[in-house]
Amino acid sequence: MSVRVFRWRAVGPLLVFAALGMVAWVLFGDRIARRSAEKIGTAIVGAKVEIKSLHLSLADGDVTIRGLTVASPHEALENLLEADELVADVDVLPLLEKKVVIDRLAANGLRFGTPRQTDGRTAGRSDGIAARVMTEAQAWSRQFQVPALQLATGKIDVGTLDPRNLSAIPAAEALTARTDSSRRAWQAGLDSLQLGPAVDSAAATLARLRTARATDLAALASARRAIDQLKRARDRVAALERRVTGGLASLRAGAAGLDSAKQRDYAVAKGLLKLPALDAPEIGAALFAPTAVRKFERALYWARLGRHYMPPGLLPRADAGPPRARGRGTTVRFPREHALPGFLLRTAELSFRLDGTAPQAKHYTGRLTGLTSDPALYGRPTLFEASAPAVAAGAMLDHVRATPRDTAGASLQGVRLPAIALPSLPLRLEPREGTVQLGFALRGDTIRARWAVRSSRVRWERDSGATGTPVSDVVWRVVSGISDLSVDAGVTGTIARPRLVVRSNLDEAIAARLRAMLGDEVATAERRLRAEVDRQVDPKVAPARAKVAALQTEVTARLAEQRARLDQAQKDLEARLRELTRIRVP
């Protein structure tokens, strides 16, 4: 029986099925595209992306998005941005290669930092890229030791000072051990000089010379050999002297290092007791560093996220596959030279509002070019610029070369600035209208960032429900009369070893006031601390120093003695030789 290969009568139902698929796409395509866009956007940003409506017109290559809301990945009830409408002109053919190329995007009605009703953060609840980058950024910001502005209250308990935390004690013990070891080594060196035979031989030769005549050539030769022997012995002494001099210098440096270790111990003890910082820079750091670090952490988050999604180079890139009921697997991208990038936004015209709460909202425009997933293929950095009276912002993400460079800067004048909460104090700072500047540069792993705020109309608010502490009272009395604010914070160094500096015009004012009020108490506490450190450290440090001094005296004296013996023997021999060999005129 022959079996036909094709079932032609099933073509009709298959075509009907395909037609139904087309109808379903027409009916639900926009919804599917909207959900996909929301899902992908949420995964990329690390916070909810919501779209009210999305219309996809593949025939015209138009995509229109209305009511876009992107939640902030950092703040629970805040949006990163909202947009009234986005209209994109999409190249259709690259879609066949699963590539999205947007020739032009017009974004209207952008607003930043608007409030939202629900927590839109997802980075903490997922295991995606955004979550990993967020964790890294948070770990980075935790590196900064922000001093706490607080007073030690009650009795200062110096008994909590653990000797194991003091560096001078192990340093003194190590120095003692080194001194003992050096003593043994130098003693062995002195013993190995074996000067006795040389000196004895010189003495015997001198005795022979005393009775010898100028013609006794054997005696003269013997004398010269004895002198050579003495010279070689002196060379050995000199070599040992050099070793000893170097060793003693090292021991003296170790003894001097005990002072530095002790100073560090004072600082450790002070930190344990949480004494208030009275240095102006520390006060600035205590007040404004948390806010500044949060800004830098956010900038770093976006920069690192950008580096992940816009990596340099053309090597295959592996990422987790799309979420689905089955395993996600790994999706690998294979960029090729001269081919289109996986994603490219050639130009975006942005129209946005700042300070949406102002009675007359100001409108600004910006331009974004060359946003791409494959910078090496596009060959040019991503650029953003926005300028308007009193606003200047720009960013460049240059991932074209092997070492990526990300720079961003913004300066906003005359805009309403968000409130700044002061940590550990029941105070809030409302800068109101002012100037804010943010600069950020990440070149490879080298970071340089700056955040500055200026305002001449600041308002201070005290939390009425909070119990005032001595420090908060002091700070309140100092700052409540200050209407000018100038804060300047910066981070330099590498990602692994950043350095933070914070300065403000409040630092010196608060420090002076604190010094005046708390100076005596702090000075007393510090004296007690130092005494406690001295009590624990000195019994170890003083003997170590004494040992070094004793060893120095002893070794120097012994070496001098040995050298003197040799010198005297050589001198005697040479004098006798001169006497014998002097030409006498009859």
Place this chain on the structure above:
Amino acid sequence: MLTLAKLIQSLVKALHSEGTPGQVAAGIALGSFLGLTPLVTLHNAVVFGLIVILNVSFPAAMLGWVLFVPVGFLLDPVFDAIGRRLLLDTPALTPLWTSLYNTPVVPLTSFNNSIVLGSLVFSLVAFLPLFFGGRWAVARYRATLGERVRQSKWYRAVTASKLYNVYRLFRPE
């Protein structure tokens, strides 16, 4: 319960269809693609089209799909390993993947996903053993148990259901 009933129905219809053992086996082997690989992919649309157009047993294909879905879930780690080996750990294949990745339509198959590629390769390798094994098994069944089952009451109940009418549209000719 309904799924189980449908599975039994598919099984019965496939085994007792008018199709030859080869048609039934080909249906199962093609259906295994739908079950083993992630469903919503371009290649599965092609496989579905082949199931419909080719003169293979449609119920057998549905049976193959249903039977191999759990196998696919279970073997996902294996597919992932195969896919990763081919995509990432075989440099000789990188030019091929790069070329395919930049060829229109091909990226829509998601071949560059380790599980999709691994499961597709596995399905291709398993196709012939499944076909020949299935053909032998169906022939043996029909020669031994088939007639007794055909005479049973519940077989008649199954074939009398509404779904059977739909099946008749796609039964092998």
